[in-house]
Amino acid sequence: MLILSLETSSPVCSVALHRVADGSLVGQSELRLDKSHSTHLTVLIEQLLANTGHQLTDLAAVAVSDGPGSYTGLRIGAAAAKGLCFALDIPLVAVSTLKALAAQVAAGTARPENFLFCPMLDARRMEVYAAVYTHEGQEVVAPTPLLLEANTLAKQLARHSVLFFGNGAAKFQPLLEEPANAGFLAGVEPSSVAVGALAVAAFHRQEFQDVAYYEPFYLKEVYTTTPRS
Structure with missing residues (x-):
């Protein structure tokens, strides 16, 4: 099976x-x-x-x-x-997707209990899809579209060491003014x-979806355009 x-x-x-x-x-x-x-x-x-x-x-x-x-x-x-x-x-x-990515990194991290895990997926421009989890997968910050600024996730960084990864994390690294508690991992897919x-x-746990009505968790509304021609 x-x-x-x-x-x-x-x-x-x-x-x-x-x-x-x-x-x-x-x-x-x-x-x-x-x-x-x-x-x-x-x-x-x-x-x-x-x-x-x-x-x-x-x-x-x-x-x-x-x-x-x-x-x-x-x-x-x-x-x-x-x-x-x-x-x-x-x-x-x-x-x-974000929880799986966090679990993937936590599994390969030494002493993962010392960190919070923040997967960031590129959402174009200075926005990412992100969430924050403990090493056991407990949700600290729910999945959300984040506009990246110098004070993004300041509360978590003030109290914890946070690992950032995913194809959106590189955009965040140069914005941090005091990155002492921030670690960045490259190449995590x-x-x-x-x-x-x-x-x-x-x-x-028998946590199944309704096959007929299931739709992915896009997090943001899907926008479509009509061709001009």
């Missing part, structure tokens, strides 16, 4: 398989090619199943990175996950492995 996890909230298209029984990682596959999700996601799923000696009927659930993140990427991931759940009659698990680890726990 396996959980298939999809991470499509960033330019990285990533899929992973975890065992339901013990949460162990069976395999992972990812493609770091921008705008590749629509053409390569299903191929990655098929290849991962084949390479690990499994098939779709071995899946107990599908997990998807819930957002925030790329509107297009999130829609592609949600559509693929919902299609599989409908076809296989299995539950859908949604995992916060959302991963289906972290999504899957949280999805296994959610599966055992």
Whole structure:
């Protein structure tokens, strides 16, 4: 019994398989090619199943990175996950992109109890999608669109050592006037492995989504424009 996890909230298209029984990682596959999700996601799923000696009927659930993140990427991931759940009659698990990213970094941090973890995803200009978590995943600041300024998250930085990471964190670093309690980690990208680890726990708690009505957590309203021509 396996959980298939999809991470499509960033330019990285990533899929992973975890065992339901013990949460162990069976395999992972990812493609770091921008705008590749629509053409390569299903191929990655098929290849991962084949390479690990499994098939779709071995899946107990599908997990998807819930957002925030790329509107297009999130829609592609949600559509693929919902299609599989409908076809296989299995539950859908949604995992916060920011929480999974924080758990991913906390797992690789020495003495993580000494830090707060702040994932930041680029939302263009000087805005990011961000949240703050403890090393155990407790929410200190709920996911929110943050306009980056010198005093952003000043309350948390005054009381704690905070690690910042994600593709929006680099914009924040030069704004800090007193960065004594701030640490910045480069090269941290959302991963289906972290999504899957949280999805296994959610599966055992039976925290499932309504497959028919599920929509990603965009955090901001989606704006569309009409072509002039």
